[in-house]
Structure formats: structure tokens, C-alpha cells
Amino acid sequence: MNWEVIQSYLPLYEKAALLTLKIGWLGIAFSIILGFVCAIIRHYKIPVLHRIVGIYIELFRNTPLLIQLFFLYFGLPKIGIAIDAEFCGVLGLALLGGAYMAESFRSGLESIEPIQTESALSLGMSRTQTIWHVILPQAISSSVPAFVANIVFLLKETSVFSAISLMDLMFTAKDLIGLYSKTIECLAMLVIFYLIILLPVSIVGSIVEKKLRFAGFGE
């Protein structure tokens, strides 16, 4: 292990980590919004839309992110839609994540017994009030574990971004190995940088999980 080498590569890894984080978090933020909207559409079987959403979810859950990125980055320009690599990364992650998030939210929504909706309605609450005050808080709390797992999964998926020329952590490591052949140092730094990014997410996630999991029963 050569510490001088590690020190000289550090700025490049930091830059790469920031890019990974930037694209990762933007993609995840959009995937949460998208997943939430899709889950509501699916759960309440909104006509027409719920079929489209169903196709979208199956399409994106059953194809690899790499292929989705290839399609967005190399395929779309052929039909006249050119988007830059970073936007492509965010979009790919958001679409993939949206499909997974939708399923997690939906399982949360489905875990709520219908009798709760009926009771709320019979107490005179409106449909929106029922969803907002009765169903959603419980649904979100029960989908948190799957939700945290999705976030970690999506952050790890960013490692295929090298295919569309984004200098993320993975590509930076591969590129430096190709340039200077310091394999051990580059790979060690890669593992450590991923741990730095992902460990806090796992830790905060499990804390949030514990707090929210028992929201319904108070603490």
C-alpha cells in the first residue's frame, strides 16, 4: 500500500464521490416522488393511468439499469433527443427507483386493513382526509424498511454510470488503474469511499426505521 499514491488520488476520488452523491440523491429524490404518485395510482386503481403505471413498473423492474442508461444515452439521440450524461444518470435512476419505490409504498398501503377506511368514512371524514390522516401515516411507516433498502440499492446502482462516461467512483477507480496500474490502492479507496457514502445511510435508515415503525403506538 503506497500512501503517497493514495494521497495524490484523493482529490479525484472526492470529486467522484460528490458526483455519485449528487446524481444519487437527485435520482432518489425524484424516484420517491415518482414512486409515491405511482403507488397511489395503483392502489386506488385510477382508470387508464393504473394500467400505464403497471406497464412502467414491470418494464423498469425487470430490465437492468445499464440497459436503461444505454437506451437513454445512446438510443434517444438517434431519434433526435439528446440529453447530457448527468441528466441521463438522474433520469435513469429516477425511473428505476420510481418503479421500486412504487412497489414499496403500495405494499405499505395494502397492509392497512380496509376496515380503517370504512371506519374513518363512517366517522364523517372525507376521502382525502382519510387518505391523508389515517392511511398514509401508517402506510409510510410500514414501508420504511423497504424504502431504506431501496435507497441503499439505488446508491450502489450508480456504479454502472461509467457506461455513459460519468466519472463516478467506479469509473474513476477503473480509469486510474488503467492509467497508472496502482490496483490495490485504487480498489481499497473505492471500497472505503463507498463505505463512507453508504454506512451513514444504513445507520440513519435503521434509526428512522425504529422511530417510525412504532409511530402508531407512540413511544
Add this chain to the structure above:
Amino acid sequence: MKNILKKIAATGLAAVTAIGIIGAGTALASEDADTLYRSVDEIIESGTINIGVFSDKSPFGYVDEYGEYQGYDVYFAQRIGEDLGVEINYVSTEAANRIEYLQTGKVDIILANFTVTPERAEEVDFALPYMNVALGVVSHDDNVITDLSQVEEGQQIIVISGTTAETYLVKNNPEIQLQKFDTYAAAKSAFENGTGVAWANDNTEVIAFAIENEGYTVGIDSLGSADTIAPAVTKGNDSLLSWLNDEIVSLGEENFFHADYEATLADTYGLDYEDTLVVEGGVIAAAEEAE
């Protein structure tokens, strides 16, 4: 609170384990380096040789429409297999992992249009050369780059990660922004889609690209030093290295690489480039050797 502490302790432990594994890997890599490659006798005994080639770099190493490996490098690989009397297992490599494949013993020989450089020679052993090469830059017809100073700020040049073009530009033109791809196929698609003002690569490759695709011009056909391309083996694999050197010298007597050129490259380049590109019997023309 206890649980959180536990969790932090557990993840800390995971991190320590990971670092431990890397450490162990380092130790193993350095101790076992001697046994990672196979001698000529071991290769013949096993009946199969593993040769790393490109699968997407036409016309040097590529997979044709029937799923067969073809090209200038592959033609040579085929002959190596015949003369050793073994089957060939082609391993598809990317530019950036060619050294890795040799150092970890995943292939016996790299025949993936591997340019000889002093930096690489520290990591692997090169045999005698079989081709000449320099760098070249291809650009779009409507904005032909004939000098690197024409590349304006904010414009990007495409390179493939792990190639000599990347090394050259990083070292000599650090002000130019590079857009890096990990495969030839991806770089080509991106360049065709209008990404980057130019694409820097081996001049053989950019000339072939401009010939095969309309709308592109090679504005710079020779950049940096004149280099050679040679087979590479794992550092220290002397038996295979000397076998390869003998093979290249004896193939020179039958003008093998000229035949190789005519079989694989003539369709793309015509016969004009034959004497410029081919190195026969491992002997480089005197003018270039002096450099």
C-alpha cells in the same frame, strides 16, 4: 440508544473486516505473484491457451456476425495456437483492464492492440513488436480539428479509458477536457451522436473509423511519438516471452504479418498503409528505432 450503539459497532466491524480483506489481498498478491502465470510447458500440458483480445475494435480484434473472433490481432493469435498445438480460449478485454488480466493470470497473453510504453513495461513484459502505431484525432467534417489548440474551452475530446491517447492527453494537454468511455463501442456511439468535438485514439483506429463512416475527417494523423504494438505476457513469464520472440522472428521469414495485413486490414486501409503499419520479424525500421 443501546441499539444504535450496537449498530454503529457492527458497521464499524464490517468496515474493519473489509479493510482486513483488502490487506490480506495485498499480501497474497505480492507473495503469490510468481505462481500466477503459466509457463509454455504448463500451457501445452493443459491443452488450452488464454489470449486476451478486443471484441469491439474492428479490424484488429472484433467478433463478427457469426460470433467468431476476427482481425489482425486474432489472425496472429490463431497462429500461436496452431504452433503451440493448443486450443485457444479468447478472453474479451477492455483497454483499461489489459494489465490486470495479465497480473492476475486470467490470460496468458494479451494480444489486444497493446501499445508498448515505458509505464506499461514496468507492469508487464512485452515481446517483439508486430505493428507500428501513433495517435490520431478524428473530428466531424464541419469542424475539422487539425491542431489541438483548436479545441475551445468547454469542448470535449472523447478518449477510451486506459489507452495511450488518454495517457498522452492527460500528460501533455491537461487543459483539454476529456470525455472518457470504457469501451470502443460506447465511444463510437457517443461520437456518432455528436458528443465531443473530436475523438483521440490510435491513428489506425481513427483512420479506419473515418474510412468506414461518412462525415468524419482525420485532422491529425500522427500525434506524439511513433510507437509499436506488441504481445504482452505476465511480468517474469520468461519461457512464454522467449517462445513468442522466437515465434515472431521465425514468422518474419515467411512474411507472416504481411499476409496477416492483407487478410484482415487491406479491406479497410487498402495496400498503401501496408509497409507503414506492419512490423515483420520484430524488426522496426531504422529511422524509428533511432528515436
